Amino acid sequence: MEIERKYLIKELPDLTKYRFVAIEQGYLNTKPVVRIRKKDNQYILTYKGSGLLAHEEIEAQLTADAYYHLLEKIDGHPITKKRYLIPLDPYTIELDVFEGHMDGLIMAEVEFPTIEEAEAFIPPEWFGEEVTGDRRYHNSEMIFGNPLK
Amino acid sequence: MEIERKYLIKELPDLTKYRFVAIEQGYLNTKPVVRIRKKDNQYILTYKGSGLLAHEEIEAQLTADAYYHLLEKIDGHPITKKRYLIPLDPYTIELDVFEGHMDGLIMAEVEFPTIEEAEAFIPPEWFGEEVTGDRRYHNSEMIFGNPLK
Numbered sequence: 124m125e126i127e128r129k130y131l132i133k134e135l136p137d138l139t140k141y142r143f144v145a146i147e148q149g150y151l152n153t154k155p156v157v158r159i160r161k162k163d164n165q166y167i168l169t170y171k172g173s174g175l176l177a178h179e180e181i182e183a184q185l186t187a188d189a190y191y192h193l194l195e196k197i198d199g200h201p202i203t204k205k206r207y208l209i210p211l212d213p214y215t216i217e218l219d220v221f222e223g224h225m226d227g228l229i230m231a232e233v234e235f236p237t238i239e240e241a242e243a244f245i246p247p248e249w250f251g252e253e254v255t256g257d258r259r260y261h262n263s264e265m266i267f268g269n270p271l272k
Numbered sequence: 273m274e275i276e277r278k279y280l281i282k283e284l285p286d287l288t289k290y291r292f293v294a295i296e297q298g299y300l301n302t303k304p305v306v307r308i309r310k311k312d313n314q315y316i317l318t319y320k321g322s323g324l325l326a327h328e329e330i331e332a333q334l335t336a337d338a339y340y341h342l343l344e345k346i347d348g349h350p351i352t353k354k355r356y357l358i359p360l361d362p363y364t365i366e367l368d369v370f371e372g373h374m375d376g377l378i379m380a381e382v383e384f385p386t387i388e389e390a391e392a393f394i395p396p397e398w399f400g401e402e403v404t405g406d407r408r409y410h411n412s413e414m415i416f417g418n419p420l421k
Contacts, residue, residue: 151300151345152338157317168306168319170332183319183330189301196300196345 125180126241132229133251143205149197153263159193166190199266200224225265275390281378282400292354298346302412308342315339348415349373374414
């Protein structure tokens with residue numbers, strides 16, 4: 124179960140001191156989500172049950188061969204992005220800097236242990252508009268083209 | 273974790289008193305297994321990690337729409353079979369009567385709680401050759417044609 128809030132970024136902080144992981148992912152199905160993801164040298168199959176703020180999530184390991192086999196079966200475009208992990212005590216911001224056909228989009232996600240904490244969260248100054256629940260900012264929408272253009 | 277032994281059936285018992293479920297399934301990937309299955313009116317995504325006698329298995333619900341969307345992406349043929357559940361105290365025999373391109377194959381699987389019980393199992397008289405670990409009898413091999421012909 125994942126409880127998270129999502130924001131667009133208006134002003135990027137200095138990222139040079141943070142490490143990032145290179146992510147490439149694609150969707151075999153979007154409802155429910157059946158996703159493949161390459162994260163540095165890890166290959167992962169993810170299933171996400173329905174629901175917007177809270178949803179069931181299952182992960183399983185793939186081999187590189189399996190990943191590239193399944194990559195040929197994805198719907199629409201793959202999504203590529205650099206993900207930075209930025210501490211914001213006691214949470215961690217996942218900052219996604221998109222590339223490829225979504226180049227220009229920068230989005231932050233924060234995950235919470237409870238719905239109460241999610242509701243009480245005050246975003247830092249450099250966060251922009253909240254887009255939690257806005258389907259246009261779901262990766263599963265972006266695969267069919269850039270929904271922001 | 274599943275521990276099971278598999279047998280071919282030489283002599284079919286009277287099945288009229290047992291109920292069956294109609295199963296259709298296909299493989300998006302075979303190593304590791306990423307399988308979709310229609311079981312009566314249930315649609316299930318299954319992941320199976322590697323290993324022959326014992327392997328990790330994860331199941332997740334699909335919608336009918338998701339199932340038919342993913343069915344277009346499977347490798348090779350779908351597999352169709354009728355599955356009978358036959359009690360064999362304290363176990364349950366899963367008897368698969370194959371249809372379609374595997375018509376003629378009848379196979380029984382018995383699942384055990386421990387490897388010790390699996391090793392101590394004495395099959396009933398009507399079971400034929402044991403094929404546990406014989407890759408030709410893996411559904412993931414049958415999708416590319418009938419390996420017994």
